[in-house]
Amino acid sequence: MRIKEFHLNSDHQVVKKVVKEVLDLFKLELPVKVEKLPYRKSPEKQAQLLSQAPFDILEMSVENTVAEVAGETTSAMTERPGYLPVVTTVVTYTGADGEKHRLERSDKGVGSERFEAGKHRLMKLNLYHLLRQEFGFPEAPWGILHGVRPTKIVHRMLNGGQDRAGVISRLKQEYAASEEKAVTIVDMAIRQQPFLEKSDRKTISIYVGIPFCITRCLYCSFPANILPGDEGIERFMVSLRKDIAAVKELVQDYGFKVQSIYIGGGTPTSLPDRYFGEMLSLVKDSFYGDDTVEFTVEAGRPDSMSEAKLQAMAQAGVTRVSCNPQTMQQRTLKRIGRQHTVEAVKDMFHDLRRAGIPEINMDMIIGLPGEGVEDVRDTMEQIVALGPDDITLHSLALKKGSRLKMHLEDYELPDDDTCREMFAVAMDYVTKAGLKPYYLYRQGYMSGQMENVGCCRDGAESMYNIQIMEEQQTILGIGGAATSKVVDYKEHRLKSAFNAKDLITYQRDIDIYIEKRRALLEETYGKPETASFD
Numbered sequence: 001m002r003i004k005e006f007h008l009n010s011d012h013q014v015v016k017k018v019v020k021e022v023l024d025l026f027k028l029e030l031p032v033k034v035e036k037l038p039y040r041k042s043p044e045k046q047a048q049l050l051s052q053a054p055f056d057i058l059e060m061s062v063e064n065t066v067a068e069v070a071g072e073t074t075s076a077m078t079e080r081p082g083y084l085p086v087v088t089t090v091v092t093y094t095g096a097d098g099e100k101h102r103l104e105r106s107d108k109g110v111g112s113e114r115f116e117a118g119k120h121r122l123m124k125l126n127l128y129h130l131l132r133q134e135f136g137f138p139e140a141p142w143g144i145l146h147g148v149r150p151t152k153i154v155h156r157m158l159n160g161g162q163d164r165a166g167v168i169s170r171l172k173q174e175y176a177a178s179e180e181k182a183v184t185i186v187d188m189a190i191r192q193q194p195f196l197e198k199s200d201r202k203t204i205s206i207y208v209g210i211p212f213c214i215t216r217c218l219y220c221s222f223p224a225n226i227l228p229g230d231e232g233i234e235r236f237m238v239s240l241r242k243d244i245a246a247v248k249e250l251v252q253d254y255g256f257k258v259q260s261i262y263i264g265g266g267t268p269t270s271l272p273d274r275y276f277g278e279m280l281s282l283v284k285d286s287f288y289g290d291d292t293v294e295f296t297v298e299a300g301r302p303d304s305m306s307e308a309k310l311q312a313m314a315q316a317g318v319t320r321v322s323c324n325p326q327t328m329q330q331r332t333l334k335r336i337g338r339q340h341t342v343e344a345v346k347d348m349f350h351d352l353r354r355a356g357i358p359e360i361n362m363d364m365i366i367g368l369p370g371e372g373v374e375d376v377r378d379t380m381e382q383i384v385a386l387g388p389d390d391i392t393l394h395s396l397a398l399k400k401g402s403r404l405k406m407h408l409e410d411y412e413l414p415d416d417d418t419c420r421e422m423f424a425v426a427m428d429y430v431t432k433a434g435l436k437p438y439y440l441y442r443q444g445y446m447s448g449q450m451e452n453v454g455c456c457r458d459g460a461e462s463m464y465n466i467q468i469m470e471e472q473q474t475i476l477g478i479g480g481a482a483t484s485k486v487v488d489y490k491e492h493r494l495k496s497a498f499n500a501k502d503l504i505t506y507q508r509d510i511d512i513y514i515e516k517r518r519a520l521l522e523e524t525y526g527k528p529e530t531a532s533f534d
Contacts, residue, residue, distance in 0.1 A: 089126035108164035143176030211480030221399035253528035257291035324363035366446030367396030380429035419448030
């Protein structure tokens, strides 16, 4: 549905964001400005895009008013103790026929959430219900749970004393989540609890980012670079060696216990053998200790693998490797920019088993251009037959910066209903293989309004995947585009320091990023000699 003119009674960025999320959810298109159109479009194409269809709504206005009522509050972080928000949302619009309409809904917050958070949730919930009822939109599986990490909400409710049934009920009522999604994330959070309890305030994880790939996939927006020659790799390695040494010093100075190590990217195995071996040895010697339970390497694709890399991973004690075909359809592999064959994926999997890697993860993407339900069925048949320990199902996200997003009109994508059917087929295969969901995250602009979900056999859960999603553990990031996330237990918040996404900037300013990370730790814990983890 296209809207010709839209008004919102607030310039607050959070309010604008939550309203936009609901409009996007139901595919209500706001007025398009020429400067917002894809930058490669000609003036003729711009004019066509602006006038290609009539407007369904001539004018729409959304007005939120907030009041407060006395009520019991249990959140320690609420800005208005003893008061709950009451939000009234009024939507007025003029249809294409010129008829005017007025919709109104009010709701009251709950005492277990911050006043401001509750206020924004109610704005979103009110608008969701009003638009659904007025225009007959189907229920969204996730309701208004738009955030990347919906299980964090569940953990807060469980830690607040709510039982399983109570949390499921609240997700359905307060977030309009479906029964299926509510049950999925509550049971997932309960499964995660024993793993989260194995960490304490001195326990951390290490992430190492290798920002290189052999080729760039059609859907990719990650800050990865096509692998340069030896001279370019050596420049990166100079910075990486310095970065690793700096974090090793921090770990020693603070007495941190390293629980998991994750080498990601990009595609870390795109490094030539000698550089890959050096990097792996540096990481192991610097961080692997008695408290380390998991050592993961993203291998990604078979055209990046070699016998030397297999041996290096086995000798370094790597416990987990990601082998990510994304699809087992040869025509799709070619379409998305992969230069390997389906058989090469199978060969890589068997080589990893032969090398003695204890756990192998395989990723696939649902919603790739040109694929349908039978393609997903065939892909899952082939993946499940290999017997991976962990399968992650990704829903295609149309990301800014990807070639797919910039040239969307050139590709045929499955519609939302088809994507949901494909996801259901894939989950059916995963379930019958005995794998259960254990971590989940969502992204904007995902096909079918679905999610990315990791499923594994009992005992094969990735500790790092759980920790990075639930954000209850400090993770120190090393390398290109890496992020350090430090948990401040006193302020109940996460603090971050970012390495540059641009490779040249990372290499030039490596000393600045090293200092920012150290300063962040000192701000959170104090200087090493006086550090407090109470």
